Amino acid sequence: MRSIAIIAGGVFRDSIRDRIGYGLVFFSIMLMASSYLLAQLTAGQDVKIIKDLGLAAASAIGLFIAVFFGIGLVTKEVERKSIYSLLSKPVTRTQFVLGKYFGLVLTLLINLSVMVLAFYAVLLYFEMTTLDGAKAAWEAPALDPRMLKAFALIGVELMFITATAIFFSTFSSPFLSVAMTFAVYIVGHFGEDLKNLNAIVQSVVLPYITKAIYYVMPNLSALDVKSAVVHGLPVSGTSMVLATGSCLVYIATLLVGAILIFSRRDLK
């Protein structure tokens, strides 16, 4: 356990050295600047658009960090040969994979928390500077705490993407790993289309295959409640727990798969 924590701490320190935080500051500034510009263009939908933009930016920035840093966690160590010195210490390959994973998850969750703070700071400013008459048109309060549900599920999705990236990077080249991780992300969001493909294709076999893929692949669209929280629509706790639980099972599966593959890999 201690070895995992030490490796995770190393990943976290590396991510700070790689200046991921700068991207977040940029994100916050862009969000604040765009708020003023967009308010002029959106026919009164400024708060909705700030919320949409903030949630989408948190999701997109997190996705890119998860994919590109997740892929590099294992491959960089192998390419630089630094893995030899690491594995010569009392560290197992299982601890190495788990340490890398939890290190990046920690980084992502801290980044996400910073984005949440920046997001609510912008909304607080809007709340304070908007007249009561204009607030009446809002579908949900500017500082609606229900938006935290969307951020929580974004966090779960990022944990899944990180696990996927690490899984692919244990046996594939960085380029292919990036492509396959994005493919999983896209297929995960196409769940309903895969399930209902029989309605638009003539084939007898294909719908069975796509339905099988639908049930095997995680349904990431179940984690996407961004639009619902922005409109102030209810998001049930049960569906959140089920979606999170299902995703955690997939994460565990991917990590076990990654450990199995990486343990059998000849690093010479």
Next chain:
Amino acid sequence: MATRPVKHSGFLWVALVVLLVGGTTLQVVLEGKLQRPATMPGVHWIQSPGLMRRLTVGFNAVWADIYWIRAVQYYGGTRLSTDEKKNFDQLYPLLDITTSLDPNFNIAYRFGSILLSEGYPNGPGKTEQAIALLQKGIREMPYKWQYYHDAGFVEYWWRRDAQAAADWFLKGSKLPDAPNWLEPLAASVLAEHGQRDASRALWTQLEHTGEHEWLRKAAKRGLMQLDAEEHIELLEPFIHKFFDMNGRFPKGWQELTGSKILRNFPVDPAGFVYELDPVTGSITVAPNSPLFPMRSRIPG
């Protein structure tokens, strides 16, 4: 050694500033010399809402916002353009994609239907598209009585179909959150078909219940148009009086003020002098008035 950081002299910093200023200056000079190609009509590359939904995996809402901004800009740009023939053809596809990307985008349905029904040259006058957009909203959010109200409004105000309007109001009044004035409104529309009171009631309700400033502004404009219709009816007897006295219609308002029939030039509720046609004697709001164009007059 090359691996050590190098401290550049101030010369490079000066060169950087000079190059930046020089580049910008050239750009400004070039701007004045460039021959602009003829303006291309707006191109809407992706027409399919379904395809757009799939292309924006996980980021549908933010793309819906982009399309909403595009729709508003497109409508405003076309409306304010000086083109002889204003083309609003892309408005419905833009709104259709917006609402497909974010099916709960309330204002896109409500305000979109107002933009679509607005008569030419202020809008495309496509009432069937306005109704289709609201029907789409009803499919997504069947509990929204506002969409039934808006559809009834389009039927009554723009299409002059009191029966269809009353049907929409009645359907809306059956919804759990519907206000208690919606059912009497249906009755009022049917009973007072062709009367201005029902229209005034509709606009007034929209002004009071409109969730957004733009909706309230549209309602205020509609109420002012009704006031203008009443003014015009009050002014018509004076035109006829002049005709009886002179055997012709007045060439302008100055003839009416000169002959003491009117004290001042009559102005519409927006403060613009009404236009008087010397051939037919008809009175309308001026083309530069925000109340232009008026819908054709309500009988009765």
